[in-house]
Amino acid sequence: MLDLVDLKKGKRGAIAKAISVVENDQKEARKLLKKIFKDTGHAMIIGITGPAGAGKSSLINKTAVAMKKLGTKPAVLAIDPTSHVTGGAILGDRVRMSESTDSGTYIRSIASRGATGAVSRSLRNSIRVLEYAGFNPIIIESVGAGQTEVEISNIADITVVVFNPNTGDSIQTIKAGLTEIGDIYLVNKSDLSGANQLFDAVRDFIGDSERNPIILKTSVKKNSGITEFAKALKDMMNSKKKFKKEKDSERLETELxxxxxxxxxxxxxxxxxxxxxxxxxxxxxxxxxxxxxxxxxxxxxxxxx
Structure with a gap:
């Protein structure tokens, strides 16, 4: 039996159990949601997306630690392509994120189970479990696979798109639909050669748009740009609060x-x-x-x- 008191206190065992229920047991998930729904909807959702290999997991690990220092209580849901053998999520991310776990951040990999654009159907309710447990913000990491980015931007209050100089076809990637959705664009692995050209290209191509997104350079290896990124996220969480109600209404309509x-x-x-x-x-x-x-x-x- 799931202990709601433990869940409310943010106890890890209770959270893990609740998210497993949401993922695997539709009947029990409905009962759980009935009990917690009123106490959800207050956390800011940060979606972090971008091509595979952009270094998102290590970046999120460091950023979660920096955000904790800024007085927030982050949790991370990493959407993994389903493991074909077990049907569960591939847990590589957890290994790469051990530092932020040690600092009290809750991290969970959830399988996409082949849902459209690799965004898991159980994602909405996993977010609610974490909100009920008192986390804010909730960071969603997704593998950049076509439609995913657009779906993530529908779920998130703040969307971050991560590039790295290694992808080679970066400029093509930038042009392929990612220009519409980011609030923040990061050139990660900025210690690598080609990072400055990529940063300039992103700035020229995206920086002039009406939305005027933030464009930053980060390097986990050199531990540079992470604090600036965390501060930009915190500032944006505050400034986007006033749009949250409207965005939530739209999301609930879509969900219904x-x-x-x-x-x-x-x-x-x-x-x-x-x-x-x-x-x-x-x-x-x-x-x-x-x-x-x-x-x-x-x-x-x-x-x-």
Whole structure:
């Protein structure tokens, strides 16, 4: 049985248990959410994304420590591509983040389980568990894979895009849709050659946009730029507070639509499974007596009666 008192106190065992429930047991997750929902929604969500190999985990490790020193209580959810063997998350991130764990930051890898754009469906509720346990901000780390960045920016109050000089095709990457979403752009691994050119390119390409994002250089190896980055995040958390209510309203609307559409999809799947009209039109379609659109329209009409 999950102890809500321990969860409220931020005890690690209780948090781990609650997030496992959210990830693996839909029925219990619903019961848990019913109890904690009113006490959630207050933390700032920071999404950190960018190409694989940009050094996000080590950067987050150092940044979480710096943010703790600034008086915040960060937690980290690292979205991992699902481990094909166990269906769980690959826990490499935890190893790289040991320093921030020691300083009291809670870190959890959660599997993306093939959800669109590698953003886990259980992410929203894992965030709520951490909010209930008193963490703020909650940092989401995602593997930059196409759609993910845009999805992360829908979930996050602040979006950080991380580049590194090693990616080679950096400028192409910059142009590929990441220009719209970042509040902060980081050129990480700035101790490497090519970092200054990349920084200039990012500044020229993105810095002039109306949104006027912050562009910084960081190096975990040289421990440079991390404190500035943490301070920029803290300042931005304060300045974005006034938009949080509006953003949360939009997010809840999206979530509600998702839930309703999922419920409908499941219901329709069940109905189609046993529907005589569906089988009738499927046979007609297979023998090419009707075209797919005609068959679809007829089945839809019969379901909506």
């Amino acid at each position: 639509k998702d839930i309703v559409l999922n419920n409908m999809r499941e219901k329709i799947d069940d109905m189609l499974h046993s529907d005589k009209i569906f089988s009738k039109y499927l046979k007609k379609l297979q023998s090419k007596d009707v075209d797919p659109f005609e068959a679809g329209d007829q089945i839809t009409k019969s379901l909506l009666k």
